[in-house]
Amino acid sequence: MTLESDLRRALIDQELEVHYQPTYMLDSGELVGVEALVRWPHPERGMVPPDVFVPIAEQTGMIHELGRFVLSQACAQGQEWAELSPFVDLTVSVNVSVKQLQRREFVAEVQETLRESGFPPQRLVLEMTESILVSDTETILRTLRAFKEMGVRIAIDDFGTGYSSLSYLHNFPVDILKIDRSFVERLSGTGAEESLVETIVHLGRTLKLETIAEGIEQPEQIHALRRLGCEQAQGYHFGRPGPAETVTQLMLATA
Ligand code: G
Numbered sequence: 069m070t071l072e073s074d075l076r077r078a079l080i081d082q083e084l085e086v087h088y089q090p091t092y093m094l095d096s097g098e099l100v101g102v103e104a105l106v107r108w109p110h111p112e113r114g115m116v117p118p119d120v121f122v123p124i125a126e127q128t129g130m131i132h133e134l135g136r137f138v139l140s141q142a143c144a145q146g147q148e149w150a151e152l153s154p155f156v157d158l159t160v161s162v163n164v165s166v167k168q169l170q171r172r173e174f175v176a177e178v179q180e181t182l183r184e185s186g187f188p189p190q191r192l193v194l195e196m197t198e199s200i201l202v203s204d205t206e207t208i209l210r211t212l213r214a215f216k217e218m219g220v221r222i223a224i225d226d227f228g229t230g231y232s233s234l235s236y237l238h239n240f241p242v243d244i245l246k247i248d249r250s251f252v253e254r255l256s257g258t259g260a261e262e263s264l265v266e267t268i269v270h271l272g273r274t275l276k277l278e279t280i281a282e283g284i285e286q287p288e289q290i291h292a293l294r295r296l297g298c299e300q301a302q303g304y305h306f307g308r309p310g311p312a313e314t315v316t317q318l319m320l321a322t323a
């Protein structure tokens with residue numbers, strides 16, 4: 069069986085799962101959000117990485133169904149967490165690909181999913197890469213404005229790895245910059261490699277955007293990020309992506 073036909077079957081059989089990776093405030097250590105990450109525990113092949121099957125889904129059009137699955141799981145789970153603890157208001161981030169954003173029905177689908185789940189639009193974040201903002205500008209701009217009106221926020225994923233032109237940050241209603249982990253990796257503690265992260269954090273402050281550092285693996289990186297004024301962080305040091313129950317345990321420990 070090809071991976072493509074297998075993925076088609078997996079979507080029908082509801083074989084895919086959604087895992088969640090926590091995000092924390094760097095100053096207080098408070099748990100503030102999760103990023104939804106799709107997982108495929110294949111009965112024979114073992115865990116198939118999203119880097120392998122998401123591109124196949126994009127090429128074959130299955131990304132729409134995959135995306136609907138992840139979004140509905142994430143919103144339902146977000147609402148469950150909201151009802152579980154009055155002390156923690158988790159933001160839920162969902163990765164979306166350009167194919168999804170270009171689809172006419174996408175905004176209405178997100179709206180419907182939010183309505184069905186009861187999850188507040190203000191707590192949903194859609195993550196997209198910079199490359200999205202330079203493709204098919206008119207459609208994307210219209211789509212992002214519609215989300216802005218709904219209260220859904222937009223994050224730029226892997227920020228700093230894409231395009232040198234920053235003008236899109238002025239033109240598009242972006243709310244959050246996620247600093248790519250290649251920059252965070254270089255925060256060794258000597259200070260010599262800090263200038264890129266510092267520049268991104270300052271850019272975020274100037275444009276009134278939240279900044280989230282990705283891929284924190286070492287405590288020294290936390291110290292550097294705090295010093296540079298980055299607000300939030302995510303990475304293996306804090307927690308790997310895991311099943312929803314792992315986050316539930318974290319929340320209950322906090323409350
Ligand atoms: O979870 P992991 O780090 O292996 O993810 C690898 C890549 O797959 C990342 O770029 C991530 O953004 C992407 N990805 C994970 N889940 C989803 C999803 O639900 N939809 C889309 N479009 N991409 C995803």
Ligand code: G
Pocket residue numbers: 089105163225226249282283284285302303304305309
């Ligand atoms: O492209 P995106 O940022 O959505 O990709 C998220 C991916 O990064 C997920 O697959 C997740 O497993 C991975 N990831 C999350 N934290 C870390 C980390 O601290 N180190 C590394 N190497 N990968 C991470």
Ligand code: MN
Pocket residue numbers: 103163195225
């Ligand atoms: Mn992401």
Ligand code: NA
Pocket residue numbers: 225226246248282
């Ligand atoms: Na990222």
